[in-house]
Amino acid sequence: MSDQTSAPRARLERYDPASIEPRWQARWAELGMHETDLEDTSRPPYYLLTMYDYPSGDIHIGHWYVKTPTDAIGRYHRMLGDNVFMPVGFDAFGLPAENAAVKRGVNPREWTMGNIANMRRQLRLMGAAFDWSAEVVTCEPEYYRWNQWLFLQLLKAGLAYRTSSPVDWCPNDGTLAREQVEGADRRCWRCGARVEKRDLEQWYLGITRYADELLDFSSIDWPEPIRMMQTNWIGRSEGATIDFHTAADEHQPGGDLLRVFTTRPDTLFGATFMVLAPEHPLVASLTHPEQREAVEAYVTRAEGETEIERLSTDREKTGVALGSDAINPINGERIPIWIADYVLATYGTGAIMAVPAHDERDYAFAERYGLPIRRVVAAEGTADGAALDGAYVAHAAGERLVASGPYTGLEADEGGRQITAALAAEGRGEAAVTYRLRDWLVSRQRYWGTPIPIIYCDRCGTVPVPEADLPVRLPDTVDYRGSGENPLARDETFLRVACPSCGGQARRETDTLDTFIDSSWYWFRYLSPEDARQVVVRSMVDRWTPVAQYTGGAEHAVMHLLYSRFFTKAMDDLGIVDQREPFLRLFNQGQVLGADGERMSKSRGNVQDPDELVARYGADTVRLFLFFMGPWDQGGPWNPTGIGGVHRFLNRVWTVALDPEGRDPGDPAEPVADVAAAGRELRIAAHRTLQGATADYEGFRFNTLVAKLMELTNQLMHLRGTAVATTPDWDEAIRLLVLMLAPAAPHIAEELWSRRLAAAGEAWRSVHAERWPTWDEGLVAERTVELPIQINGKLRDRVELPAGLPAAEIEAIVLARPKVVAALGGRQPDKIVHAGGRLVNLVLRD
């Protein structure tokens, strides 16, 4: 027995990730192992997409937290026999490059490309099976020309249009993004000037046309919270538009249309006043001369208010009466018109009918200004004259309309339908649906983005750039002159252009496209990144998309993930692709926070640099430690204290795989009595681990996966140096362990696999090209069970029994157990519950 051999053994070579990992990474790259043959139809395609990154400069631990489990999924699927495609790229346009340019005078392109080079190097340290041959970098003209082309198709289809809308404007730095406006008094981040609103002509995409379809998630498997957020973001409201008209008075002839949207047409008889947004176009003409001063003051104040002030709930309602009246179309009643900042110009029609009895905001407003409050809906059993001490907004069964003319007595919903129908018959209203979602504003007054391919000609108007002239290139040299203002707008060589239509002198559009355009279709381009003739290759798109699995952060719940769905539907309608949804399955991993529990950021100084950890422990340890932290969708504060435990685990794997017969000082020297039995037990453990590990890979439960592999390794460790370590059972357990570890810790698995093959005299082949093993059902099935025995739900005893005994036999054994006899004290149980052979509960009633 090897226990007794006393000849000095060669000391086992140390597990040294620093030498193993670069060697295998180089070998995989040399063999092109991660370059997917997109034409290969012999295996099922599996498009695995992880959100591409903004090239901020450095990869931090958060990038590893998304990408390394994604890599494990890809490697696992490869072992299942799928043709896996896992590309990466860079979302390379955007504000930080411009901020760097304004502040430090560096060229945005150079800054961006430098960051990308560094991040490529860091990404390679993960040992992930990314297909770098398919890389997409969105700031390259080869990519953004297709943004321009897609924009032109959307324009042709009537899905892109231009209209005026306000931006935050700094007199020195031009348009500012929301994050560049600082403080409650709204000052420019760079120069500190007071920020104002300015109206600009800007381009929009018609996403609202798809609002209803975007609410339908039936063909995709996405997490409930994301679907909920998108649903709320789209914000569908059913109701009616109702046309009020202004009443004539001594100062104006009346008859102006005041259209409102309401979700409660049933409460129309309770409308006791109207409220317009201060920005409503009719405000000036409807203002009574005596009210002019107050109204103008109020409008000015509302304009100067911050969004946050205006949207704050606990703030008191304010408003001003215009001095004119409107006529309620249902009963001809005259009601006063007010303006108030709680009505938003951008939602609905910018005007509401106020029903204080049945809307909390209207109630608060009516209370404050002494306006009448008239109940028109009452719950069953409420006296007609019952006083209200707040808005009655409940929607209870059996509530009926009161004080509502011919509709009195109707059930509220039915009354609403009849009122809407009556108005529609007279052309004074109709059933309507409104959305919170607005059309997508895609114009940015910035340099570092995709130039919008439009030319303005005095004679021909707005002329699209001909497709043959694409791309409209960004000029390479850019002079910011220390200001944030868009340098394209003063770059004469860029600006001046001949009109494609008449050949006359014309000007280019100087706005660029929102960078969310880039990410709204990038996964299609990964399939043909270098094709200069067409935006996508249809045969590839048909074979590989929709994406099978998408992974990334939940921070993109409503922007990127909604725009991508919109683009896919629009591209389908344009005949470019043939699918309505981009991503069949979505997984949102959690966020890794800094050790302080805050978001990681350079300014907080709480960023964990993975390179340091890799240098110390190796990439495999870092990967497994991130897997082991907790459930993938949970994230949490960064705390590296446990990383040593994971590293020790890999050391033990190394030891059992390469030195099964070695002993450690301190091992108890107990020879195994029954080697055959111990070997069989080990086999059972290995096969059960395989069954569990397979389920964990399928369910993305990487934390419990690592725990299971640790358990098996610990069991192997205990048998090391015993006679069991020389059996085929041991060998099989090691083989399964290495295969199960391969997707998670690819380098050490590859190293151990190559040594196994060499020891067996076989030619090298990659562990990552092996087939995922199958377990033996017979071994996995339970032969004996340890049955817990409860009395009144409390654990009192356990008994080891063969699996599958009939209930009567189990009862006889259980009732004969000394502990059970003692606990029962001579009584018979009133009831015996058998929980599927997994537990017995004896119930005694008092």
Add this chain to the structure above:
RNA sequence: GGGCGAGUGGCGGAAUGGCAGACGCGCCGGCCUUAGGAGCCGGUGCCGCGCGAGCGGCGUGUCGGUUCGACCCCGACCUCGCCCACCA
């Protein structure tokens, strides 16, 4: 204010109707050592009883409910996190 999610040992977490605390960190003890901050072996929820194998009680944010049985399902509340926020 609304929506979504979470609350389990000293810590990260496991178990999602059936033995609470898998696995790991930390800590305690042992082996091996000139030494151990390496490695290996063992122990470790809390309280009480016992020299001891062990025995008993308590225990998954709080309070109720459903059930033979609840960390798990239902109701109310508390705390924390994220998203949205006067949406007519």
